[in-house]
Amino acid sequence: MAADPAPPTPNADQAALWNGPAGHAWVQAQALMDDILAPMARPLAEGAAGAQAVLDVGCGAGAVSRAIARRLGPAARVTGLDISEPLIAHARRLAAAEGSAAQFVCADAQTCGFEPGVFDRVVSRFGVMFFDDPAAAFANLRRACRAGARLHLIAWRSAAENPFMTTAERAAAPLLPQMPPRPAGGPGQFAFAEAARVRAILDAAGWSEPALHPFDADCALPKAELMPYLTRFGPLGLVLPQLEPEMRERVTEAVGRAFQPFVEGDQVRFRAACWQISAVA
Numbered sequence: 661m662a663a664d665p666a667p668p669t670p671n672a673d674q675a676a677l678w679n680g681p682a683g684h685a686w687v688q689a690q691a692l693m694d695d696i697l698a699p700m701a702r703p704l705a706e707g708a709a710g711a712q713a714v715l716d717v718g719c720g721a722g723a724v725s726r727a728i729a730r731r732l733g734p735a736a737r738v739t740g741l742d743i744s745e746p747l748i749a750h751a752r753r754l755a756a757a758e759g760s761a762a763q764f765v766c767a768d769a770q771t772c773g774f775e776p777g778v779f780d781r782v783v784s785r786f787g788v789m790f791f792d793d794p795a796a797a798f799a800n801l802r803r804a805c806r807a808g809a810r811l812h813l814i815a816w817r818s819a820a821e822n823p824f825m826t827t828a829e830r831a832a833a834p835l836l837p838q839m840p841p842r843p844a845g846g847p848g849q850f851a852f853a854e855a856a857r858v859r860a861i862l863d864a865a866g867w868s869e870p871a872l873h874p875f876d877a878d879c880a881l882p883k884a885e886l887m888p889y890l891t892r893f894g895p896l897g898l899v900l901p902q903l904e905p906e907m908r909e910r911v912t913e914a915v916g917r918a919f920q921p922f923v924e925g926d927q928v929r930f931r932a933a934c935w936q937i938s939a940v941a
Contacts, residue, residue, distance in 0.1 A: 670770050671743065674790045674847065678744035681901075685892040687750045690721045692885055697723070697785065699877035700814045703936065704783045705731050707812045711781035713737040715804065717769045718787015720744070722751030722762060728783070729762040738762040739779075741769055742787070770797035774804035784813045789851040798865030802941055809941040811867060814875065815852040817933040824922060824930035825849065828896045831918035832911050839899045858937060867939035875936040880929045890915055 669675075677683075686693060694701075705727040708714055714732070716725040719740030729738040740762055742748050748766040755762050765772075770791050782801055791797040801811075819826050819842070829839060842848050852858050855872045862870035881889060891900050891912065900908055922928050 670796075671768055671790070671792050671847075674792075675743050675768070678742070679746065681898060682893075683744035683746040685897060686720060686744075687746050689889065689892055690750060690754075692881060692889065694721070694723045696879050696881050699879060700785050700875075700932070700934065701727050703875070704728070704785055704812060704814065708732065708781055708783060711736060713779045714739070714781045714783060715779045715801070716740040716787075717782060717784040717801065718742055718790070719751060719764065720747050720785075720787070722754055722760075722764060724783060724785050725751070725762040725764070726755060726758060726760045729760050734761045736761075740764045741767055741772065743768050770800060772800065772804075774800065776803050777806050779805045780809045782809065782811045782813075784815075786815060786849075788813055789815055789849060790847040792847060794846075794851075794861045795864040798862060798867060802866045805941040807941060811862075811937070811939040811941070813935075813937040815858075815935050815937060816850050817874070817935055818853040819850045821933035822850075824932075825894070827918050827922075828890045828894060828915045831915045832896050832899075835907070835911050835914060836896075836899055836903075839895050842895065852935065852937070855935070858935070862937075862939045867941060870937070870939040872935045872937050875934045877932045877934065878929065879932050880927050883923055883926045883928055886919060886923075886928050887912060887916060890919070 701724045704724050708728045708731060711732060714728050714736065719725050719742045722740045725738050725740035732738065738761065740751055745766050748764050751764045770793060782805060816822060833839060845851065858872060859870045891897060900911065922930050
C-alpha cells in the first residue's frame with residue numbers, strides 16, 4: 661500500500677525564490693535598495709520608540725533592524741528574521757561592520773517556533789505579503805508577543821496605484837508571452853492591497869484594532885542604476901537571464917523606453933503607494 665504523500669512545506673516556493681535568484685539579487689543591490697526604500701524605514705524606526713523587544717519580519721539585509729537598534733540603544737533586543745539565507749548572512753555582515761546590537765535569524769515567520777510572549781513590537785517593511793497562509797503566520801507572530809504588543813507594518817497598496825512597479829513587465833509582455841503572471845490575490849508584492857482582506861487576516865489571527873492608513877513615499881534612484889535595477893527584480897528579472905542575447909536586448913530596449921516618463925535629469929523618481937498597518941496583541 662502506497663504511503664500517503666507528505667504534506668506540502670509551507671512557503672516552499674518563497675523559500676526557493678529567496679534562497680535563489682531573488683535573494684542573491686537583493687544582496688548584490690543591497691546599498692541601492694536601502695537608498696530607494698529609506699523613506700519606508702524611517703516611520704518604522706521612529707514608531708519603535710520605547711519598545712524593549714522588537715521583531716522585524718522579512719528583514720532582508722537588515723536596514724530596518726539596524727535603524728531600530730540605533731534608535732533604541734543596546735538595552736533593547738532587536739531581532740531581524742527572514743527566510744533567505746543569503747540575505748541573513750549579509751545582514752549579519754553589515755551589523756558586525758556597524759557594531760549594531762541587532763541579531764538576525766534565518767527562519768519562516770509562519771512556522772518558526774518562537775518563544776511565546778517575548779516581543780512588544782513587530783515591524784515589517786514589505787516582508788509580510790508572501791505567506792501561503794497569512795492568518796497562520798500572523799497567529800504565530802501573535803503567540804510570540806506579549807499582551808499589548810503593537811504591530812506596525814508597511815505594505816504595498818494596489819498595482820494600479822504603483823505603476824512604476826509593473827511598468828517593466830507590461831512593456832516586456834508583448835515580447836515575452838512566457839513571462840509568469842503575478843498571482844492574483846497573492847502571495848506576492850500586492851497581496852495586501854485590499855484593506856478589508858488585511859483586517860480579516862489580522863482579526864482571524866487574534867490581533868485587535870487593525871487599522872490601515874495610506875502612506876505615500878517619494879522614492880528615487882540614479883538614472884545610471886535604472887536598467888540594472890529593472891533587470892534584477894520582479895517577473896522580468898527571473899525571465900531575462902534565460903533569453904538569447906538578441907531577445908534580451910530587444911526586451912531591455914522596450915523596457916527602457918517605457919520608463920522615460922519617470923526620468924528627471926540624472927534621477928529616476930516615483931511615488932510608492934503603501935499602507936501603514938497597525939494592530940494590538
